[in-house]
Amino acid sequence: MFILPLMAMLIGVEFILLFNRITTSYEDKLKSDYAILVISKKELSTPLLRSYSDRVDSVESMNREDIAKEVTAGIQDAGMVAFLKGLPYFYRVHLTEYISLEELKKVQSNLKKIKDVLTVEIFGENYHSKHTMFRLVKMILNIFIVMLFIVSIFLVIKQMEVWQLAHKNRMQIMEVFGAPIMLRSGILFKIAFIDAIIATILNIGIFIYLKVTWAKKSDIDFIKENQDLLINVSDYFILFFTAFVIVLVSVLFVAVKSSEVPEG
Amino acid sequence: MASVITANNLTIAYDKGKNIVIDSSTFSIEQGEFVFITGLSGSGKSTLLKSMYGQIKPQSGSLLVGGLDMKKIKKGQLLQLRRNIGIIFQDYKLINEWTVEKNVVLPLIITGYNLDVQRVQAEKLLSHVKLSDSANKYPLELSGGEQQRVGVARALSKNPFLILADEPTGNLDEFSSGVVWDLLENASGQLNATVIVVTHKIPTIFNLPYRHFIIENGGVHEVH
Ligand SMILES: Nc1ncnc2c1ncn2[C@@H]1O[C@H](COP(=O)(O)OP(=O)(O)OP(=O)(O)O)[C@@H](O)[C@H]1O
Numbered sequence: 375m376f377i378l379p380l381m382a383m384l385i386g387v388e389f390i391l392l393f394n395r396i397t398t399s400y401e402d403k404l405k406s407d408y409a410i411l412v413i414s415k416k417e418l419s420t421p422l423l424r425s426y427s428d429r430v431d432s433v434e435s436m437n438r439e440d441i442a443k444e445v446t447a448g449i450q451d452a453g454m455v456a457f458l459k460g461l462p463y464f465y466r467v468h469l470t471e472y473i474s475l476e477e478l479k480k481v482q483s484n485l486k487k488i489k490d491v492l493t494v495e496i497f498g499e500n501y502h503s504k505h506t507m508f509r510l511v512k513m514i515l516n517i518f519i520v521m522l523f524i525v526s527i528f529l530v531i532k533q534m535e536v537w538q539l540a541h542k543n544r545m546q547i548m549e550v551f552g553a554p555i556m557l558r559s560g561i562l563f564k565i566a567f568i569d570a571i572i573a574t575i576l577n578i579g580i581f582i583y584l585k586v587t588w589a590k591k592s593d594i595d596f597i598k599e600n601q602d603l604l605i606n607v608s609d610y611f612i613l614f615f616t617a618f619v620i621v622l623v624s625v626l627f628v629a630v631k632s633s634e635v636p637e638g
Numbered sequence: 639m640a641s642v643i644t645a646n647n648l649t650i651a652y653d654k655g656k657n658i659v660i661d662s663s664t665f666s667i668e669q670g671e672f673v674f675i676t677g678l679s680g681s682g683k684s685t686l687l688k689s690m691y692g693q694i695k696p697q698s699g700s701l702l703v704g705g706l707d708m709k710k711i712k713k714g715q716l717l718q719l720r721r722n723i724g725i726i727f728q729d730y731k732l733i734n735e736w737t738v739e740k741n742v743v744l745p746l747i748i749t750g751y752n753l754d755v756q757r758v759q760a761e762k763l764l765s766h767v768k769l770s771d772s773a774n775k776y777p778l779e780l781s782g783g784e785q786q787r788v789g790v791a792r793a794l795s796k797n798p799f800l801i802l803a804d805e806p807t808g809n810l811d812e813f814s815s816g817v818v819w820d821l822l823e824n825a826s827g828q829l830n831a832t833v834i835v836v837t838h839k840i841p842t843i844f845n846l847p848y849r850h851f852i853i854e855n856g857g858v859h860e861v862h
């Protein structure tokens with residue numbers, strides 16, 4: 375049975391794909407939720423802000439009347455106009471990437487260089503803790519994947535030893551009578567490919583099951599909202615291709631190891 | 639007559655040259671000849687046969703099999719050569735998870751003959767080795783003598799130009815031995831195959847002219 379180690383490997387591969395999607399999606403979310411607050415005496419344009427920092431993605435100007443209304447509730451319209459005149463302009467500046475605090479500070483100091491800009495607020499504390507958390511989660515997931523891979527490689531090697539033992543005799547007899555390597559390992563290929571197909575299907579099944587049951591019922595909003603990340607059609611092909619390559623390499627390895635005459 | 643085996647100062651050794659088994663021997667064997675090789679246990683009979691099907695490479699000197707230099711032969715060429723050699727082992731070396739019939743036609747499977755050819759040939763050979771009723775059995779369901787007859791049938795199934803047999807009758811009773819010798823005589827006499835047999839005892843009744851080599855102290859000597 376080559377299915378178990380193959381499945382472990384495929385789960386590892388699917389996790390890599392999944393984590394990549396989740397982290398990118400989470401990063402996107404963090405990025406879009408976050409904005410630098412820029413307060414300026416005069417109106418600012420997006421190109422102007424961009425010319426001071428290439429990290430600037432989009433710029434949202436905050437409605438001054440809304441701000442004024444909140445502050446000046448109950449004041450007459452005439453007073454309002456006067457107030458608006460003195461009120462500075464507020465901008466929410468979104469960034470192109472989810473950058474570290476140091477880089478963020480650089481952006482801050484660049485934007486401060488703009489004439490008329492009064493304040494650039496980066497909400498550093500909050501940002502920093504979220505960003506650190508994000509990096510940490512990403513690192514833990516990567517360690518997990520690496521370990522999963524190491525374990526499954528061991529399983530594959532063990533499996534190959536079992537195969538070696540079970541098929542060596544036949545392969546050596548066939549070699550004595552001149553069978554080329556593909557013919558000698560033909561039966562192994564057949565078993566292994568069937569295993570590869572089964573393992574891929576089971577694996578897809580597990581993730582689809584997770585998607586439609588667990589993710590849908592999850593209490594964690596992020597998981598519920600992003601259940602589509604769990605598995606998608608392009609993964610099917612990647613998984614099958616991976617299984618196929620692992621199987622091919624393993625079988626050839628066993629065949630070459632069983633040979634009594636060196637290749638060449 | 640074309641030489642099938644040509645050995646020139648042939649030296650064969652194990653353990654990277656430290657353990658010399660065949661020491662600088664020169665001899666040649668022609669197409670269609672029947673050769674017995676005898677010698678004490680451990681003298682190097684099996685080793686010499688192994689060198690003839692490329693399982694061990696000459697240490698020095700030269701060995702040509704069917705015109706191919708066994709020292710320089712590439713793996714692909716060697717496999718090609720082996721498809722035209724029939725090998726018989728003392729311990730049979732049958733594939734236990736295959737039926738008798740499939741074992742017999744292994745050389746045909748390797749060459750890629752179709753199932754019809756395989757079936758016809760298997761039927762013919764199994765009747766020659768008197769095992770027609772056992773076609774669908776598995777090797778482990780047969781006696782030692784029967785297994786060896788399967789081994790002989792397999793070696794003959796593709797009409798090889800060269801047959802190498804290592805103690806083919808070593809464990810067999812008189813009946814099975816008789817069948818094996820008959821088949822080997824026939825392969826040489828009728829089909830003009832070269833047959834080289836390692837044995838500790840040359841059969842008393844043997845109907846063909848033959849040559850006899852003895853391996854002694856690493857030398858391969860012909861007995862006249
Ligand atoms: N694979 C091997 N590695 C190292 N030494 C070997 C190997 N095979 C055989 N030998 C040594 O080579 C010598 C010849 O062995 P070989 O098997 O050719 O003898 P033999 O004449 O066939 O003997 P027997 O009649 O008992 O079968 C022996 O001394 C043996 O120990």
Ligand SMILES: [Mg+2]
Binds near residue numbers: 683
């Ligand atoms: Mg021997």
